[in-house]
Amino acid sequence: MTLYAINSSYSHITLLHKAVGDNNYKEAKNLINLGENVNSICHYPPKKYKNNTNCTALHLAVSKGNKKIVELLLKNNADINIEANCLDSDEDPKYSVVQEYFNRTPLLLAIAQENKEIVELLIKNNADVNLKTSNGESALGLALKSNNKELIEMLLTAGVDINLHSENVTSLHWAVANNNYAVAEYLINHGSDVNTVCHYPPREFFNTCCSPLHVAVKNQNIKMVELLLRNNADVNVKANCDETTPCYVPMRDYFNRTPLHIAVDKEDKTIVKILIKHKADVNLTTKTGETALGIAVKKKNLGLIKILIHADAHVNSINPGHVSPLYLAISREENFRVLEFLLDHGADFNNIVDFGGNLIALNKYDRSVKDVIKRHIIKLEALSLFSGPYLGIIGTEFDIFTKNCNEEIEKLKKFGININKITFFDTLTMCQHKLAMKLTHVNEGNLALLKKKAKLTFPLYGELVKHHLTKAARRKKLLIKANITLTNIFKSALPNTFLREMYYYFSNQDLKLLKIKMASKSENYSLSGSSLHSAVFKNNFRLAENLIMRGANVNAMEPYSLWGRCNINCSPLHIAVDLKNEAIIQLLLKHKANVMIRTSSGETALDIAAMAAIHDNDEIIEMLIDAGAEVNRPSNNSLLSRTIFNTKSAITSVLTRYNLNDKFKSVGRFCNLFMFITISFFIPSSPFITSISY
Incomplete structure (x- = not known):
């Protein structure tokens, strides 16, 4: 038997709804004893919404936070998992917001209101912790979204499915987004996939997506980043991950970004170092061809640029718009120190072009930039390594600098670095592969001493020497590993002389690929x-x-x-x-x-x-x-x-x-x-x- 309210303002709702809505426990109990249907669904509050909002008496008691009436209804066989389109309060939201509340169970409603006592009561009465709203929100997702640790613990203890998505977002994404380390660790230890890429934030932007590692890097949470990497998070995973996605920024600028791109964009040196330590590829590009080095140059962050180049970032990479890191450095004001560092670390000035693929005109840049460029041209010309189009721009004001370069080159030719009679001058003129093959008896210890000696002894060419030694030593290390690998593979089938000749045709990337394939x-x-x-x-x-x-x-x-x-x-x-x-x-x-x-x-x-x-x-x-x-x-x-x-x-x-x-x-x-x-x-x-x- 269902009794409807006779007051016109409460037509088409049950007397039980009215009693529960008024928090009238005694009246609600009397009506139930008279046979009122505890599972009737009707509009409440009446006539207020035209958006199909409705609820049961149990939903209503939960929304009112009335634990006593909730207990009464449950004792009288109220359906604990019944779904209704129930709002959190009597406020009148827009229709798009109302849609979020469609098909909510009493438990989902209680979690949305963060009512611990009622959540605990519902779970004790066997509420299904894995049901979702029509919009895909799960109980654990709601608790993680609000970062309510007590509710999260209740649900985990109740055996909630940790791999259940909420609004198409994994539980791990929510835990990482809220910097909840303990929950993230629990989820990972119980099997959550650390590499799932999904839309986050949900529904906010159609094409945005990211992995948990992207989220942790965005939050600059070092501890969380390390947790994910320890558990085999893919350090090079790409996703369409944004910063704040302001309306004036084209979304494609954020397509195919790795965690390293985000860390550099955030100018977080610590996280950049952690990612590189875990084998982040410093040369991966976004959809628009942007590299981590390019982002660092745009930020004028010399510290990050040094970290990336020392990690073997390609200083001469050119994106689809014909833009190199060197061009980015030249085109930004008060950036001469970055420009100088790039030139000293292998940036090729012979092919510098602008966005249209044309050689840049130096006259439009300020004097500090032009002076850096002119000095570098003189240094290369003294080594017979420059044949570019700018030879005619050097004036007589650089005659003394030219003389100093020539004198330092003569000194470079006299300083030997190992028993193969390689000089510091050879490090600047010899190809990288040949130099690497010649660096016998040069280990990490004496390499550091050589670089220090070069910097102190040769103020003009010291940085260039250091860079060439570093690159050659890096290739030497790759060649040693390749030799071990290929010797194991071919053994006596191929002579050692053939293997040595074969190495010439391998780029550094080939050598790395060989190592990765074997490992x-x-x-x-x-x-x-x-x-x-x-x-x-x-x-x-x-x-x-x-x-x-x-x-x-x-x-x-x-x-x-x-x-x-x-x-x-x-x-x-x-x-x-x-x-x-x-x-x-x-x-x-x-x-x-x-x-x-x-x-x-x-x-x-x-x-x-x-x-x-x-x-x-x-x-x-x-x-x-x-x-x-x-x-x-x-x-x-x-x-x-x-x-x-x-x-x-x-x-x-x-x-x-x-x-x-x-x-x-x-x-x-x-x-x-x-x-x-x-x-x-x-x-x-x-x-x-x-x-x-x-």
């Missing part, structure tokens, strides 16, 4: 499989431990992609060994992981350790053998032959110590292995390789 060879997994498999893949020790404590099967076999081969059934131990995560390997072995279980293609964990192409796995192999792995089992491709193929002397010695039988020392099909490795790791951009057929 990430065993990281090519699909993310299917059990939660434990995913936790191991993400190197998340705490999550793996939690899952095991909750009964996860450490020997579960799930289809993953290993070494570029799809759908290989493997265990968490296979993945942990391939990723060389000793802590997780020990954890799995401690909880009875089967060391002899094989992948669907026949490999044990010990096989995988022995097949590693570039890492020394002797400690892991000992760990597996101590746990019962068999080294003397027959195989088409024995453990020792695999270690021979991979030139792993340390691993071979470990296996030999454990009495690997001589009869299994087969050399295998070397030719097939050679071709497989070549195909797997060649770099298409390198001119010395045209095609390889297997």
Whole structure:
């Protein structure tokens, strides 16, 4: 039985709604005892809105914050998860705002009002914590949005789905946006994806999107940035992430920005250093072709420019508008120190152009800028390294400077830097690759001394010498790593002289790519499989431990992609060994992981350790053998032959110590292995390789 109010101002609402709206507990109880339907939905307040607002008596009691009436209704079988288009208050919002309140449960309403007592009461009475409004707002999303830590804790304790999006935004985004470190850490440790890119802020701008790392960098929250990076956040992820998106700024200027672009834009040196330390690519561009260095030059921030160039930022990068960092420096007033630094660190003045691709006219710039440029031209001309169009602009006022340059060059020719009779003058005129090959017996320690000596001894050319030494030393380091890698790959198949000649054709980027390909060879997994498999893949020790404590099967076999081969059934131990995560390997072995279980293609964990192409796995192999792995089992491709193929002397010695039988020392099909490795790791951009057929 439903009784409607007879007062004209309350027509079409129940007497129970009126009693609850008046906070009249006694009347509400009497009406319920008379059989009033506690789940009736009607417009309240009546006739006030034309926007389909409505509610149940329970919604109304929650909105009034009347815990006593809420308890009364729940005791009398009020539907705790019933949805209605209920407002927070009696105020009359615009229709667009009213839409946000469509299909709200009493719990969502209580969270929106941040009423802890009623939220707790509803959860105790089994309210569904995972329901959403028609607009996609979730209970956890609402709590995170308001950053109400007590409500967040209640919902997490109640088992809310942490991966449920709210307004198409992840819970982790909300936690990071509100600088809530504890909640962000909890979410990550319980499996939240740190690399999801979604619209944030929701609905505010159609094309804006970002990852949690973008949000943390925008907030300049160092602790949060470090938390995300520790948990494998992609440091180079691109998104259409804005600052404030004022109406006069074209949105495309913010397209495809990395966290580094934002950090430089914020002029946050600490976060820039952290991102670079975690392998941020300093040369990635936005959709409009802007680099981090270009942003720093626009900001006239010499400190950031130094950090980026020392991290190998391309000082001569030119965007689609034909604009280089050098042009940006010249075109900004009172920027001569930045200009001077760029010129001393390799900025090429021979090809400087304006937005239209035309050579710039120096006459329109102030004297300090012109003087810096003229002095640099004189320095290059003295080295016979300048053939640009500005030779005729040097006046007699620079005669003394020209004389000083010539005298310093003669000194540069007399200072040797190593036993190969390389002089400081050679560092300025020799190509980078040749200089790198000549820098034998130059380590990081004496390199620092050489650079310091150059700066103190040669006031005019010291910075240029330092820069050339730094670039050559960086290439030398890449060449050493490449030599180790390619020697391991080709071994005796190619003579060392051929390998040395081959390096000439590799750019620094090629050498880095070769290193990345080799280092990430065993990281090519699909993310299917059990939660434990995913936790191991993400190197998340705490999550793996939690899952095991909750009964996860450490020997579960799930289809993953290993070494570029799809759908290989493997265990968490296979993945942990391939990723060389000793802590997780020990954890799995401690909880009875089967060391002899094989992948669907026949490999044990010990096989995988022995097949590693570039890492020394002797400690892991000992760990597996101590746990019962068999080294003397027959195989088409024995453990020792695999270690021979991979030139792993340390691993071979470990296996030999454990009495690997001589009869299994087969050399295998070397030719097939050679071709497989070549195909797997060649770099298409390198001119010395045209095609390889297997």
